[in-house]
Amino acid sequence: MKKRILIVEDAPYMREMLVEMLEEQGSDYEVVDIAVNGKEAVEKYKALKPDIVTMDLVMEVMDGIQAIEEIKKYDPTAMILAISALGAPEYRDAAMRAGADGYLWKPFTVKNLTDELTKLVVEHQTK
Amino acid sequence: MGTMKKLTVKGVLILSFALACALLAFYLTIFKGETRVYPHLFYIPVILAGMWYGKKAIYVALFLTAVYILATYYSPTPISIDVLERSAILLVVAYIIGLVSEKKAQMDVELKETKDYLDEIIKSSADAIAVVDMEGIVRSWNKAAEGYMGYTAAEVIGESNTKFFADPEEADRIMERVLRDGELKNYRTIVLSKDKKPVHISMSAALLRNKNGEPIGTVRVSRDITKEVELEWKIEEERDNLNLIFENMVDGVYIVSRDYKVEFMNKVLIDEFGDQVGDICYAGFHNRDEPCPRCKNPEVLSGKTVRWEWHSRRKNKTYDLIETPLKDSDGTLLKLTIFRDITARKRIEEELRAAKERYRVIFEHTLTPLCVIEDDNTISFVNTEFEALSGYSREELVGKKWIDLIAEDDLEMVRNYCDERRKGGAAACCFFKLVSREGAIKYVNARIEPVPREKRCIASLLDITELKQQENKLRETCERLAELDKMKREFLSVAYHEMRSPLAPIIGYASMLEPKLADREKRYISIIEKSARELEERINHMLELARIDGKKVELTLRELAVRDVVEMVVRNLEPAAEAKKQGISTFIPQIAITADEQKLYTIFTNLISNAIRYTPEGGRIDIVVEDRGEDIRACVADTGPGIPAEHLPKIFERFYMIDTSLTRKSGGLGLGLSIVKEYVKLHGGRVWATSELGKGSKFFFTLPKREITKKE
Secondary structure (H helix, E strand, O other): OOEEEEEEOOOHHHHHHHHHHHHHHOOOEEEEEEEOOHHHHHHHHHHHOOOEEEEEOOOOOOOHHHHHHHHHHHOOOOEEEEEEOOOOHHHHHHHHHHOOOEEEEOOOOHHHHHHHHHHHHHHHHHO | OOOOOOOOHHHHHHHHHHHHHHHHHHHHHHHOOOOOOOOHHHHHHHHHHHHHHHHHHHHHHHHHHHHHHHHHHHOOOOOOHHHHHHHHHHHHHHHHHHHHHHHHHHHHHHHHHHHHHHHHHHHHOOOEEEEEEOOOEEEEEOHHHHHHHOOOHHHHOOOEHHHHEOOOOHHHHHHHHHHHHOEEEEEEEEEEOOOOOEEEEEEEEEEEEOOOOOEEEEEEEEEEOHHHHHHHHHHHHHHHHHHHHHHHOOOEEEEEOOOOEEEEEOHHHHHHHOOOOOOEHHHHHHOOOOOOOOOOHHHHHOOOOEEEEEEEOOOOEEEEEEEEEEEOOOOOEEEEEEEEEOHHHHHHHHHHHHHHHHHHHHHHHOOOOEEEEOOOOEEEEEOHHHHHHHOOOHHHHOOOEHHHHEOHHHHHHHHHHHHHHHOOOOOOEEEEEEEOOOOOEEEEEEEEEEOOOOOOEEEEEEEOHHHHHHHHHHHHHHHHHHHHHHHHHHHHHHHHHHHHOOHHHHHHHHHHHHHHOOHHHHHHHHHHHHHHHHHHHHHHHHHHHHHHHOOOOOOOEEEEEHHHHHHHHHHHHHHHHHHOOOEEEEEOOOOEEEEEHHHHHHHHHHHHHHHHHHOOOOOEEEEEEEEOOOEEEEEEEEOOOOOOHHHHHHOOOOOOOOOOOOOOOOOOOOOHHHHHHHHHHHOOOOEEEEEEOOOEEEEEEEEEOOOOOOOO
């Protein structure tokens, strides 16, 4: 069964690239929707209940950290992969504290993304 | 005046005798028929009565006359003129005899009274009176003599006077002199009282003569003068003491008479000027023919005390003179002069004055503003600099409370400081603001120093207004710089994100594209990806240094194997080395250290990738780690071109690039080595490099094996 993924990303190229990267995988993942900020992400999560959320951190209206908190508050079993260009450990830590299940550092290759997602799913299943 | 005698036996006898004579006259004339009455019968009783009764004998005479006339009347002889004549003679004789006898009786009484009076005087005289006869036997001894001699009259009368004298021969000497001179006046001698105590007496003696003028004894009047003598002795002693003082005092003492004769000089003065006693002062001391013009003799002898300073040119000395009138024992006025040599004092005074002047000049002309503050906080002295600092004139400042010059908001602090300072508690310096006359704020650093043994303080101020202004400027600059630094860091943080973000689609799409392309295009896309990665690394380095500067980097320490870390790094970098046909060898013993794995990874990555970058194709890279006990030493050696010696100390500096020309070789921003240095430092290690041009470079670093105790 395909994992339903909600992509949260404010940069149009990145949104597009993520969709294409995941759809190229074909069998494993299905992009259910795209949100352009944290607020929209929370709303769409509640509406669509996706399996996985890829969450950009730096966004307008509501940032990624806050969105992760909101979603985790609403659904503690939510699987969230934070994706950011913020490289400093404190941002990673902040994201993990907020409830992110993984952290992918931009820039990344297709392999980096799929590896991270696989790891996420495996870890989630073992919980 | 006659004294009426009482009727005594004698009187009765006289009267009886007169009566018997009268009866005999009657008997003879009437019964015996004698023709004449013998008047003699009446003379005798009349004379007797006259002698006894004085003038009152006239009554006896009248009675007897009456009897005689009566007897004559009865006698045969008729009363004749003779009878009347005899009667009258009888009366006259009786009267005369009475008168004479009365006079005599009166004289006797007076004589007796005089004698009693004298006796009384002698008895009650304060002076001792004694009568000594020619043999030296005491004949008389009055009460006063008893008083100080202790002997009663009964004890001494009849005794020789020799034993009374302290010197036994004194008795003879006195007698001799009295005999020779007829008298002795105020003769001083010493007698012994009954209890053998010496008594000083002053004796006057006179010779007693009998009717014939032969000496029969001496009367001696003496006075106890022991007290006077003792007093004299005391005076004598005091005079001696005074002389002793005069002789031994450091001041000169000098007495001169009205006629300028030197009467006395003490030792000091004699030593100084030579003995001039007996000479005329102006001649002796000053070689003059007449009194000195400044001589104080007339003034002093008129009763004034004069004090003046005299400078002796001859001795080159200055004297403080006190001249005062002095009364001699005989009342003559003399001039007493006390000389005090004040040359030394004068010299000290002069030195003191010079020193004061010196300090005044220093005080006045120093470049430091100074003021003297009295106990009541008023200013008593200021110098020119202080005037300049405060803007007030000297006249305005003196008497002003110095506290009034201090800025309102510093007042409390300065007051407390001053109190503390007086108690000796506070530090010497105090910093405060002063308000000048124009209202300008002057920043001063004041040193307030209590003057030893006085209640005043000297405040020396340092005008640091300009410094303060510069400090403020500097602080502003610092604040601005800090602000800028913060902005820079924030900017870097944002820039980092913003610069990396575009790399994501580049690398992402490149990775997606790669499998879909033919070999040739595959190579292109891999170059795009590699370049993007290099760009990413440089951005990462910049961020890391910004974080180190912001002190945001902390170590996450855990025990790790150095070899594992190095192998991981080499594995990652091997493709790059292989591309340049470089050989990488490692010699690393199995060592466990406590370190931050991420940082250690970065340290080795930076050093090894640098080596790969700068070593030409076909070169060698050797990584050696040594266990040195307390720490490890790692060395990354390459066979590159080497680094010129002048660059070696600087290569770990930030942004340092050996070659900044446009023709420089590939290189990066020169941040890799600074990150190595910072990370090694964080671990408590050391980093350095050695190099040989044309042969290669060696980069060393040490890391302590145990977790370092965190300093600061």
